[in-house]
Amino acid sequence: MSDARILVIAEQEKGHLSSATTRVMDAAARLGGSVDVLVAGSQSSQAAQHAARLTGVNSVISVEDGAFDHMLAENMSALIKSLAEPYTHLLCASTTSGRNVMPRVAALLGVGQISDVIAIESADTFVRPIYAGSVLATVRSRDAKKVITIRPTAFEPVGEQSAASVSSADSTGEQGLVTFVDEQLAGGERPELGGARVIISGGRGLGSAENFRLIEGVADRLGAAVGASRAAVDAGYVPNDLQVGQTGKMVAPELYIAAGISGAVQHLAGMKDSKVIVAINSDEEAPIFQVADYGLVADLFQALPELERKL
Amino acid sequence: MKVLVAIKRVIDHNVRVRLREDHSDVDLTHAKMAMNPFCEIALEEAVRLKEQGIADEVVAVSIGDKSVQEQLRTAMALGADRALHVSCDTPVDSLGAARVLAEVVKRESPGLVLLGKQSIDSDSSQTGPMLAALTQMPQATFASKITIDGERLEVTREIDGGLETLSMSLPAVVTTDLRLNEPRYAKLPAIMKAKKRPIESLDMNMLGIDATPRQELLRVDIPRERQAGVRVDSVDELIDRLKNEAKVI
Incomplete structure (x- = not known):
């Protein structure tokens, strides 16, 4: 298992790393091997500093470009594909963003995708709920590259370490397929x-x-x-x-x-x-x-x- | 504009799923099957687009053995103009389905492809985005509102914490969420008529597609059930137990 090279795709909003991402790090740690984190968006450097302090992170790749705000699937998947080559596992939370982006990534790479993983049995074997959670399926991936979404609530948030290195990567930029118009967030004072x-x-x-x-x-x-x-x-x-x-x-x-x-x-x-x-x-x-x-x-x-x- | 709608046959959502004795898979023998509820929403939206004069043809497509023709007939009874059955004897996974659908898109050139956001059996939410990737189309998943203005499509999506609106050019792939519409029921005369309509057929083996499932199912289990706890008699007792016993407040 320790041969795994994992890329965690972080979610960030205006420079703040999502709590789901800190739980995906726990899943990554259970896979073993080395873990890099990709943080992309117009204020990625701030979130990248946070990601670098998460326990188990080897290095952080920060791509500061507004094309990746709102995790637009067309732009994100092109970026992730451009960085995917050295990795055995690509992980993201099974949030609405992760479930939007990761299948697109998998298809671009010509591999399957394993959704909503709640337990990791080994580097290629995972447990995921099917039939509305009334059945748990244990599945083994046949792909060399595993594209996975992780159910955040099935894992714990990781702690902090002394900061890992942050580097930047070339942006694949705007793919010109989709434009963000607006969003209405319920928000307010209450937690999500x-x-x-x-x-x-x-x-x-x-x-x-x-x-x-x-x-x-x-x-x-x-x-x-x-x-x-x-x-x-x-x-x-x-x-x-x-x-x-x-x-x-x-x-x-x-x-x-x-x-x-x-x-x-x-x-x-x-x-x-x-x-x-x-x-x-x-x-x-x-x-x-x-x-x-x-x-x-x-x-x-x-x-x-x-x-x-x-x- | 032509609208292509992907339809999946799944176990009826009211049926409780059983496992095979050896836990190798779920046991669907004699189980009541139906159109995946999110596919019903996708189809309903396509039919409404036709009723509004935005779409001129609705084509329903399903992949599987002969049994999926039942759901294709339902689709025609609900308003699909044509039905296309891509036949294969072994089930396909999301990537396999997306590859087949990409081939269908190449042949049919739809202006819009509608799919359910997920199927209620595998709960994966993958086929729509995978199809969009393979056909290099823009995608809008979890749609709760669709507006088409000429060549542009505006979609409001259900995201964590609220809604997001995206704008994209057609053709595009949209997956449908619960609130997009409320599907109609098929009327009896339409059901009778649909029984006699032709279903076009395409043999998956002739498409030259690698649809080998990317995952092997090792086993299935029923999750450990929660046990019922205690009944409390009053709000005071509830607060006391949450504070002093469960220690969660």
């Missing part, structure tokens, strides 16, 4: 779902968009991120980027509170790896209670304000 320590999610039991304020009130007390079930999204209570589940975000916080969520398989697929699960639901038969460490059968409209008051 992917990296949050505590998450409170609401379901159809909330009954309306207005009632989601009850969830937000508790979230603010706990410094938690707000999530939702697909039913709540489909009912139009909240935007889809809050959706936790097979068709939304996969999360694994230390504490996950499900309020008014029945516990459909597709929702459980997205949160069942949380360390502690709390379910609050008025229906004592709700399947969510079967996975909850602590279950409270109660009326949400009393329990949530009480929780907010007493926390």
Whole structure:
């Protein structure tokens, strides 16, 4: 395994390295071998300094060019392909960016791609969830170059070391295929779902968009991120980027509170790896209670304000 | 403009998946099969583009053994003008599918290719971007809104933390997310009519494509199930246990 030469493709936003990338480093460490990190974008040098201090990093390649902002797949994949030659493994987080860029990279290299890896068995054998996480598949890659996305929540963030060297590489530049127009980020004061320590999610039991304020009130007390079930999204209570589940975000916080969520398989697929699960639901038969460490059968409209008051 | 829609046959999303006894793979014998839900959204979008006069032809394509013709007939019942079956006896993986679709793109020259963002069996989200790479087309994955203005396509994408809008020239590859539209149901007369319509057929072996799966499935397992914990009687007890027992707040 120690022959592996790994390139981790970092994600950065305005010079800040994503927390998902620090977890991909943990997966890289489990592969063994030497690990380089690629940081690309208009403010890459700042994020590159951070990447260089992550435990296990051998060297950092920084490519400072606005063409790589927003991880545009067409531009990123050309850059990664130009740097791929010496590497045995190319790793990125299985975020919406990683899942957008890495299959394109794999096809340009003429190899397969292994998505959403949650465990590393050896340099060529990996475990990944299929069928909405109801089955785990152990797969062996037949490719000399392995292009992998890593589920960040299945790994731990790595610590820090004394800084590794940072070098720059030639930019492959703008491929002229796509233009970024704008973005609308939910953001605000609350942490993002992917990296949050505590998450409170609401379901159809909330009954309306207005009632989601009850969830937000508790979230603010706990410094938690707000999530939702697909039913709540489909009912139009909240935007889809809050959706936790097979068709939304996969999360694994230390504490996950499900309020008014029945516990459909597709929702459980997205949160069942949380360390502690709390379910609050008025229906004592709700399947969510079967996975909850602590279950409270109660009326949400009393329990949530009480929780907010007493926390 | 011609719109090409890729359709995958998968296990029905309501069916609970079983494993073979030797854990070599999932057991799909006698399982109810259906069109992948994200492919339904892709097809719906193509049909709407035709209804708006933006597309003039919707072509549905599926890869697999004879059974995928069932989903191609569904596609025609839902509004596809033509159906193309690329036949092969062994399943293809994402790269194999993308290579086949790239060949179909070469023959059909669509102005837009629509695919589901992922299939609910392998959950990989790969075929769309791979096809875009092989055909050197721009790509927009996880689309929740599509606007076509002449030769330009504007797509709003679902990204972590919000939405992003990209602009690109056609032809392009778009993969569809949940909120793009709500697919219609097929009407009975359309289903009956679709049964009699021809399905064009293409033998994958004649395309000269290397579709050997890039990964070998070693085994499948059911993840360890969580056990139900305790019921608490009040908010006070809940807070107490989270503080003093679980120590998470």
